[in-house]
Amino acid sequence: MRIEGNYPRHVELKIASNSAVSNVREEKNEERVKELQIAGKELTDAAKEANRRLEIYNRRVEFKIHEKTGDIIIRVMDSNTNEVIREIPPEKIKDMIANLLESIGLLVDEMI
Secondary structure, X not given: OOOOOOOOHHHHHHHHHHHHHHHHHHHHHHHHHHHHHHHHHHHHHHHHXXXXXXXXXXXXXXXXXXXXOOOEEEEEEEOOOOOEEEEXXXXXXXXXXXXXXXXXXXXXXXXX
């Protein structure tokens, strides 16, 4: 199939460069997954060690990944009551940041 017409050459180059960028992104994503797996194992080991040391204070730590930002939230909990003693950083702050970033993204999309 042949399409005739006067099409600018930069369109063809842009299509080729997009596929090249896509390949690079896939490679970076694979690297990122491997990094996260290693970080996850280190985080799990650190949590186990922290919980072992905090047993005498009736405390434990929980690590949670914030869904929207992907950041780690650390919770210090009372082992007896399951009450959250401290949350670092507070999840409400992360929610506000995620909403702000989402709003900025919508604003930028509207301007473009």
